[in-house]
Amino acid sequence: MANDPIHQFHINRIVPIEIGGLDFSFTNSAAFMVATAALAGGFLYLATAKRAVVPSRSQSVAEMAYDFIRNMLTDAAGKGGMRFFPLVFSLFLFVLTANLIGMFPYFFTVTSQLIVTVALALLVIGTVVVYGFMAHGLGFLKLFVPSGVPGLLVPLIVLIEVISFLSRPISLSIRLFANMLAGHITLKVFAGFVTSMSALGAVGVAGALLPLLMVVAITALEFLVAFLQAYVFAVLTCMYLNDAVHPGGH
Amino acid sequence: MFITPGYAQEAETHLDATHAETNAAHEGAPAVFPPFDSTFYPSQILWLVITFGLFYLFMKRVIMPRLGGIIEDRERRIASDLETANRMRAESDAAVAAYERDLAEARAKANAIGQEARDAAKASAEAERKRVEAGLDARLSEAQSRIDQLKASAMGEVGSIATETADAILRRLSARDIDRAAVEAAVATSRG
Known part of the structure; x- marks a missing residue:
C-alpha cells in the first residue's frame, strides 16, 4: 500500500456531511x-502588517507577487483588465500555494484533483463570458469574428474560433491537473524503486542510487513545475480576460 | 512498467475489493482512479467555493488595498523626496548664482576704484612732473642767460688782455717804446 503511486x-472523509443526498463531507x-x-492569506497578512516603506523580506515577497501579477495583467489585458486584478491575484496565489504544499511528503495536492482545476477554469471562463456580455452585449460575439477576414472564410473561421474558445476551459484545467498528477506519480514511482530495490540486498542498494538521484532531480523539477503551472494558469487567465475586455481588437 | 511488490499487492487487494463490490467499506481502494471518482465532486466543489471564495474576499478587501497602499505610499514618498531634492538644488543654484553675481559686482567695483585711484595718481604725478619741469626750465634758461652774460663779459675782456700781453711781450723783446695804439689795432685785426 505504501508504494502505491x-x-x-x-x-478520505474527516467530517462526514450529507445534504440532500449529496456528499459534502x-x-x-x-x-x-x-x-x-x-x-497564503496568513503569510500575506503578516508580511504586510507593518506597512513598512523599506520592506522586510516577507513584505518584499508580497510586493513582488503584487507587482508581478499587476504587470502580467496590464501587459495582457491593458488598463481595463485591472478590475480583475483581485481575481487573478487570488487564483495565482491559491494555485501556487496549493502546488507548493503538495510538494511536502504525505501532503495532499489539491490541484491534482481534476474537479478542482475544472472548477477554477470554469470560474475563469464564466467570468470572461459573463463580463463580456455585460460590458459589450452582443458585441462580445465579435470575439469569434476576427476583423479583416474575407467573407468567404468567415463561417470556417467562426467555427474554428468557437471550437478554440470551448477548448479553453478544458486545456486550462487539464494542463494544471495533469502536470501535478503526473509529477507526483513520477516522484512516487521512482521513490518506490528506491525502497523496493534496496530491499534486495547490497546490489540492490547500489542499484537504488540511480532512482534516488532521479527522485532528487525530479523533486527540483517539480518545484519548478509548481511555480510554472501557477504562472501559466495566471497568464492564460489574463489572456482570456483580455477577450472579455477587448472582444473586437487584439 | 516496473511493478513494485507493493503495487502488485495493491492490485490483489483491488481484485478482492471487486469481489466484494457491494461492500461500502472500501475507502482504501476505490474502484476508480481517485481524481476521476465523482463521489467526492460535490464535496470538493463546495469546499473549494468556500475556501477560494473567502480567500478571494480576504485578498480583495484586506491584502490588496494594503499592498496597493504600501506601494503607492512608497511612490508618493519617493516623488515628494525627489521634489524636495529638486527644490533644494534649485535653491542652492540660486544661492550660487547670487553669490557669483555679488562677486562679479564687487570685482567690477574694485576695478573701478582701482582705476580711479590709478587715474588720480597718474594725474597728480603728471602735474608734479609738469611743475618740476617748468621749474627746471626756468632755472635752465636763467643759467643760460648767466652763461651768455659771463661769456659776453669774458669776450669783452679778451681784447684788452691780448693787447696788454702783446704790449708786454713786445716791450721785453724789443726793449723800445711801442706805440700802444698800433698794438691795439694789430690785436683787433688778428681777432678778426
Missing part, C-alpha cells in the same frame, strides 16, 4: 484547501 490522491482535500487559503 495512486494512494496519495485518495480522498469535509475531506482531506477540503482540509488542504483550507490550509492553502490560510497559509
Whole structure:
C-alpha cells in the first residue's frame, strides 16, 4: 500500500456531511484547501502588517507577487483588465500555494484533483463570458469574428474560433491537473524503486542510487513545475480576460 | 512498467475489493482512479467555493488595498523626496548664482576704484612732473642767460688782455717804446 503511486490522491472523509443526498463531507482535500487559503492569506497578512516603506523580506515577497501579477495583467489585458486584478491575484496565489504544499511528503495536492482545476477554469471562463456580455452585449460575439477576414472564410473561421474558445476551459484545467498528477506519480514511482530495490540486498542498494538521484532531480523539477503551472494558469487567465475586455481588437 | 511488490499487492487487494463490490467499506481502494471518482465532486466543489471564495474576499478587501497602499505610499514618498531634492538644488543654484553675481559686482567695483585711484595718481604725478619741469626750465634758461652774460663779459675782456700781453711781450723783446695804439689795432685785426 505504501508504494502505491495512486494512494496519495485518495480522498478520505474527516467530517462526514450529507445534504440532500449529496456528499459534502469535509475531506482531506477540503482540509488542504483550507490550509492553502490560510497559509497564503496568513503569510500575506503578516508580511504586510507593518506597512513598512523599506520592506522586510516577507513584505518584499508580497510586493513582488503584487507587482508581478499587476504587470502580467496590464501587459495582457491593458488598463481595463485591472478590475480583475483581485481575481487573478487570488487564483495565482491559491494555485501556487496549493502546488507548493503538495510538494511536502504525505501532503495532499489539491490541484491534482481534476474537479478542482475544472472548477477554477470554469470560474475563469464564466467570468470572461459573463463580463463580456455585460460590458459589450452582443458585441462580445465579435470575439469569434476576427476583423479583416474575407467573407468567404468567415463561417470556417467562426467555427474554428468557437471550437478554440470551448477548448479553453478544458486545456486550462487539464494542463494544471495533469502536470501535478503526473509529477507526483513520477516522484512516487521512482521513490518506490528506491525502497523496493534496496530491499534486495547490497546490489540492490547500489542499484537504488540511480532512482534516488532521479527522485532528487525530479523533486527540483517539480518545484519548478509548481511555480510554472501557477504562472501559466495566471497568464492564460489574463489572456482570456483580455477577450472579455477587448472582444473586437487584439 | 516496473511493478513494485507493493503495487502488485495493491492490485490483489483491488481484485478482492471487486469481489466484494457491494461492500461500502472500501475507502482504501476505490474502484476508480481517485481524481476521476465523482463521489467526492460535490464535496470538493463546495469546499473549494468556500475556501477560494473567502480567500478571494480576504485578498480583495484586506491584502490588496494594503499592498496597493504600501506601494503607492512608497511612490508618493519617493516623488515628494525627489521634489524636495529638486527644490533644494534649485535653491542652492540660486544661492550660487547670487553669490557669483555679488562677486562679479564687487570685482567690477574694485576695478573701478582701482582705476580711479590709478587715474588720480597718474594725474597728480603728471602735474608734479609738469611743475618740476617748468621749474627746471626756468632755472635752465636763467643759467643760460648767466652763461651768455659771463661769456659776453669774458669776450669783452679778451681784447684788452691780448693787447696788454702783446704790449708786454713786445716791450721785453724789443726793449723800445711801442706805440700802444698800433698794438691795439694789430690785436683787433688778428681777432678778426
